[in-house]
Amino acid sequence: MTYKYLIFDLDDTLFDFKGGEMAGLENVFMNHGFSSDLTQKAMAIYVEINRGLWAAFEKGEIEKSEIHETRFDRVLAQLGLSGDGLSFEKDYRQELNHNYRLLKGAESLLKDLQTAGYHLIAGTNGEAQTQHLRLEHTGLRPYFEQVYISDEIGVAKPNKVFFDIIFGENPAMSQTNTLMIGDGVASDMLGGQNAGLDTMWVNFKDLPTPSSIQPTYTVASYAALREVLI
Structure with missing residues (x-):
């Protein structure tokens, strides 16, 4: 299969979102007076609530507003504590906005793909301000011809409409010349499948392949990704 367009997820595909998330959460809880042990417990509870x-x-x-308006209140409630969850959320947003961590080798990968002639498009769920700040401060923005963020276009992966918007603005793109690349099974892989695209699952954590969704490719490293595309 010959691809010309690559739609890249950002968080945990190129950005080290998880690493920044954990560091940011630790700062937030500690700054709100939590002990070290309570902070670790609160972080574990947050991860489960946020994922759900x-x-x-x-x-x-x-x-989406329900996520930001309730997740820290739910954490506090599960811990049996009272407090202003929105205050935690505000502080956490500041932490996320300054999370400029990249996965090792991400920029060189994009440079190689760009040099190889691929058209690179960012297609990500998340907050617009946060994602734009990350792209600018990590130096990745110049590699992408276009950036599509769920917060800005009003629909999130895996909804097919997310991809319809991208295709609507790129007449030369087709289902056969476009590949969706990402780490999220329920968002990136299912979204690409919904749009009729080939998909590449970036599986850095060696997770078992889900039976319900079968990616076209599964890669465990950027080196393996290069082998497929370059």
Whole structure:
């Protein structure tokens, strides 16, 4: 298969979102007076609650605002504590906005793909301000011809409409010359599948392949990705 267009997810595909998320959460809870042990417990609870909320959003079951308005309140409630969850959220947003971590080798990968003649497009769920800041401060923005963020276009992966918008603005793109690349099974792989695209699952953590979704390619490293595309 000859591809010309590559749609890249950002978080945990190119950005080290998880690493920055954990560091940011630790700072937030510690700054709000949590002990070290309580901070670790709160972080674990947050991860589970946040994952569930984002999964509900991606399925269209809740509005995105519910994620930001309730996740820290739910953490505090589960810990049996009172507090202003929105204050935690505000502080956490500042942490995320300054998370400029990249996965090792991400920029050189994009440079090689660009040199090889691919058209690179960023297609990501998330907050517009946060994602734009990351792209600018990590130096990745120049590699992407276009950037599509769910917060700006009003629909999130895996909804087919997310991809319809991208294709609508790029007449030369087709289902056969475009590849969706990302780490998210329920967002990137299912989204690409919904749009009729070949997909590449960036599986750095060696997770088992889900039975319900079969990516066209599965790669465990950027080196393996290069082998497929270059």
